[in-house]
């Protein structure tokens with residue numbers, strides 16, 4: 001079995017939505033595939049009308065293959081402060097022809113305001129590890145965990161793009177979607193996330209890290225480029241988070257290259273003049289180097305004046321690990337591989 005479906009970005013690539021077919025006859029909902037959470041939940045006939053603003057709703061009573069999971073409930077809170085909760089059914093779920101008949105479909109009886117106001121997002125499809133699924137009393141499996149054994153290969157891949165549709169594939173690696181080699185790194189799934197350590201990162205093209213003076217005249221206080229070029233970054237690969245949330249030291253190093261940048265309390269992070277030229281951000285996984293073009297890091301205007309823009313790299317303070325969100329992932333072809341025992345992440349240029 002294999003599946004292939006489009007990942008279409010909302011404005012500013014704030015999230016990517018993918019059509020999913022639920023039930024019999026098929027009910028199509030556009031879901032946010034989220035490798036940083038593990039619940040498949042949807043707006044439903046059970047969501048109060050006051051909390052629905054244009055979203056498509058899954059109606060289990062209109063599906064001949066839905067079964068209520070008696071006594072089961074779910075309740076999830078996300079790091080950005082949003083939340084949702086409700087009941088659980090099983091039904092046929094089809095993602096680009098990869099199909100599982102008894103997938104847990106969590107129907108929302110409550111969603112927080114940020115979900116209500118996101119009119120095109122009909123729910124989330126979790127692709128982190130099933131150990132952090134929130135259904136009680138019996139935890140449910142993610143779509144990938146359910147279909148893994150039926151897939152030609154125990155993988156799913158993300159080819160997210162900047163301001164244009166990309167692709168989520170299940171069960172196969174499409175060699176036409178990348179160039180060079182896929183470099184793999186081991187995943188620590190003990191917290192339920194695709195947690196990895198990137199071998200190094202660098203800001204701008206390496207020469208921009210050097211002082212303007214000749215190499216051998218660099219004063220000893222100047223941060224040697226090797227400081228960042230061999231510093232590892234530990235974090236989670238999270239298709240459901242828009243930005244790259246990185247350590248304060250990395251943010252400081254990055255925005256020190258942007259003369260108009262400031263860390264704004266009011267804006268909630270680093271902002272700069274919208275006409276600023278931003279340096280690239282490069283990270284390496286084994287022998288593969290991924291470069292995020294500076295223009296991707298000019299994320300979006302802070303307000304309608306369009307003078308100040310919000311950075312795509314922000315601080316991971318208070319989270320406890322970095323989050324390699326869409327800003328970092330859309331520059332790469334990413335392979336999420338899990339044979340059930342030793343999960344790995346692969347990165348390739350494209």
Ligand SMILES: C[C@H](Cc1ccc(C(C)(C)C)cc1)[C@H](NN)c1nnnn1Cc1ccc2c(c1)OCO2
Nearest residue numbers: 034036037078079080082114115118121238240241
């Ligand atoms: C935020 C998303 C989950 C989500 C996606 C979309 C939405 C809207 C549709 C309403 C736009 C809300 C929520 C993320 N998914 N792994 C997540 N789920 N749990 N933690 N994270 C990542 C994190 C963690 C901490 C942070 C953060 C982010 O932003 C600021 O601080």
